[in-house]
Amino acid sequence: MHFLNLSERQQGILRFIVEFMHLHHYAPTIRQIGETVAISSTSVVKYNLNKLQEYGLILRERDISRGLSVNWEQLQQSGYPYELNGESVRGRQREERLPEADVERLRVPLLGKIAAGTPIAVTPSEVYDPEGWIELAAGMVAGPADKLFALRVQGDSMIDASVLDGDIVILRHQETAYDGDMVAAWIEGDEETTLKYFHRDGASVRLVPANPNPVYQPIVRAAEQVRINGKVVSVIRLLR
Amino acid sequence: MHFLNLSERQQGILRFIVEFMHLHHYAPTIRQIGETVAISSTSVVKYNLNKLQEYGLILRERDISRGLSVNWEQLQQSGYPYELNGESVRGRQREERLPEADVERLRVPLLGKIAAGTPIAVTPSEVYDPEGWIELAAGMVAGPADKLFALRVQGDSMIDASVLDGDIVILRHQETAYDGDMVAAWIEGDEETTLKYFHRDGASVRLVPANPNPVYQPIVRAAEQVRINGKVVSVIRLLR
DNA sequence: TCATAACACGAACATTTGTGCGATGTCAAC
DNA sequence: GTTGACATCGCACAAATGTTCGTGTTATGA
Numbered sequence: 001m002h003f004l005n006l007s008e009r010q011q012g013i014l015r016f017i018v019e020f021m022h023l024h025h026y027a028p029t030i031r032q033i034g035e036t037v038a039i040s041s042t043s044v045v046k047y048n049l050n051k052l053q054e055y056g057l058i059l060r061e062r063d064i065s066r067g068l069s070v071n072w073e074q075l076q077q078s079g080y081p082y083e084l085n086g087e088s089v090r091g092r093q094r095e096e097r098l099p100e101a102d103v104e105r106l107r108v109p110l111l112g113k114i115a116a117g118t119p120i121a122v123t124p125s126e127v128y129d130p131e132g133w134i135e136l137a138a139g140m141v142a143g144p145a146d147k148l149f150a151l152r153v154q155g156d157s158m159i160d161a162s163v164l165d166g167d168i169v170i171l172r173h174q175e176t177a178y179d180g181d182m183v184a185a186w187i188e189g190d191e192e193t194t195l196k197y198f199h200r201d202g203a204s205v206r207l208v209p210a211n212p213n214p215v216y217q218p219i220v221r222a223a224e225q226v227r228i229n230g231k232v233v234s235v236i237r238l239l240r
Numbered sequence: 241m242h243f244l245n246l247s248e249r250q251q252g253i254l255r256f257i258v259e260f261m262h263l264h265h266y267a268p269t270i271r272q273i274g275e276t277v278a279i280s281s282t283s284v285v286k287y288n289l290n291k292l293q294e295y296g297l298i299l300r301e302r303d304i305s306r307g308l309s310v311n312w313e314q315l316q317q318s319g320y321p322y323e324l325n326g327e328s329v330r331g332r333q334r335e336e337r338l339p340e341a342d343v344e345r346l347r348v349p350l351l352g353k354i355a356a357g358t359p360i361a362v363t364p365s366e367v368y369d370p371e372g373w374i375e376l377a378a379g380m381v382a383g384p385a386d387k388l389f390a391l392r393v394q395g396d397s398m399i400d401a402s403v404l405d406g407d408i409v410i411l412r413h414q415e416t417a418y419d420g421d422m423v424a425a426w427i428e429g430d431e432e433t434t435l436k437y438f439h440r441d442g443a444s445v446r447l448v449p450a451n452p453n454p455v456y457q458p459i460v461r462a463a464e465q466v467r468i469n470g471k472v473v474s475v476i477r478l479l480r
Numbered sequence: 481t482c483a484t485a486a487c488a489c490g491a492a493c494a495t496t497t498g499t500g501c502g503a504t505g506t507c508a509a510c
Numbered sequence: 511g512t513t514g515a516c517a518t519c520g521c522a523c524a525a526a527t528g529t530t531c532g533t534g535t536t537a538t539g540a
Contacts, residue, residue, distance in 0.1 A: 025299070064266070067306075142480055215455055236476055237402075237474060237476075238474055
């Protein structure tokens with residue numbers, strides 16, 4: 001979706017968000033957006049925000065105050081006129097990545113384990129003690145080196161994804177996915193975490209194992225039952 | 241204020257905030273912080289957050305949900321440990337690290353494809369004509385970083401090793417193996433290349449698939465029939 | 481022209497989330 | 511032992527903030 005094909009309001013909203021996030025270091029609320037873009041109803045803002053999210057330009061997390069972020073890469077590709085904001089989108093991106101100044105080497109936090117029977121704790125509830133960091137060459141992940149984290153696979157339950165006990169899975173944190181993405185998802189009802197290829201079938205979701213052997217079957221669940229934890233960008237197996 | 245001079249709780253809080261913001265693109269709430277750092281009272285979190293703000297490490301805006309941001313510059317100067325097991329990484333230490341770059345990053349030649357039906361022909365001379373190079377962090381391979389080469393898997397024939405089409409296998413060139421090593425081997429008679437765990441049974445060799453699913457069975461062959469091409473040290477899968 | 485989808489409105493609502501404050505615990509200085 | 515700074519705890523509270531829903535309004539196309 002090209003920037004200029006957005007509705008006027010959506011352009012305004014996007015511009016404001018970019019500007020706001022540049023000024024503060026957090027996102028605006030829908031009310032703040034509404035005020036500056038002259039939208040009286042919060043629901044209208046939400047409506048347009050949803051559109052922007054559909055276009056992949058922003059990312060929003062449900063029920064989270066200011067849980068709004070900009071997909072900078074997508075924004076650039078949309079032909080966003082970032083000169084208008086005084087500073088470039090690139091500048092902003094650099095700022096975001098300050099913690100990883102080294103472009104060629106990535107440091108990805110190893111946040112815990114992933115196993116079939118237990119949900120991934122994106123926000124671990126125990127005493128905070130990350131297990132460490134994984135060093136990667138930048139080429140080891142496709143796409144932006146952003147929102148990445150690593151999990152160690154525990155048990156052979158993900159073998160249908162050709163992922164073995166002890167493997168390390170590199171994920172990009174996101175709660176939505178596109179068809180063909182391999183995702184880590186928690187399936188409510190089944191109460192299990194799984195690694196599968198994601199396909200949307202209307203209101204339901206089809207999760208297809210990577211291993212084409214027919215002993216491993218796709219599963220289909222209602223979309224609401226499937227909670228995506230992240231997109232798998234890489235799997236690494238270290239043999240002794 | 242140096243990072244290590246912070247109270248344990250403050251260190252935990254700071255660490256959590258940094259990682260949280262790395263994953264999401266917004267700040268955590270004081271409650272989320274409290275849960276992960278095992279602080280039961282929101283006011284205690286606030287108290288420590290105030291401290292961190294006094295030290296200039298974070299910035300907070302009153303009454304704003306998640307209106308919390310990190311002062312990255314200050315953080316770096318505080319000696320924040322991006323590597324938890326090693327010593328802290330400061331901007332100044334960069335130059336010292338540069339000479340070590342060769343040690344920390346590996347370039348492994350990509351020598352071709354590996355498929356079930358064709359033997360791997362790796363002669364030392366071919367090393368000089370690779371299809372490309374794979375950049376790895378040193379931690380991606382165990383053991384010495386010599387005699388390494390990479391092959392791209394073609395086809396689903398190695399699925400019994402939980403290795404998929406397109407995966408990259410990092411091998412160390414060697415013609416013998418110890419029990420328990422995963423090897424790439426050409427089996428004469430069967431005329432095929434396979435990736436399996438190597439076990440010696442007297443005069444014969446037992447090759448065990450990594451996938452324990454009984455549809456994949458070990459094979460036993462006379463030792464002379466099994467030509468080892470190398471030991472698998474790593475398997476890497478890149479998803480788009 | 482009519483149906484339909486896309487867009488907009490506003491108010492009610494439910495949560496999420498930060499703040500305030502009195503009470504308690506700890507520890508070193510006097 | 512008393513004092514006081516510092517750190518902690520619970521909990522009540524109010525403000526901040528996203529969502530839902532019934533109802534208009536405006537395009538779009540057959």
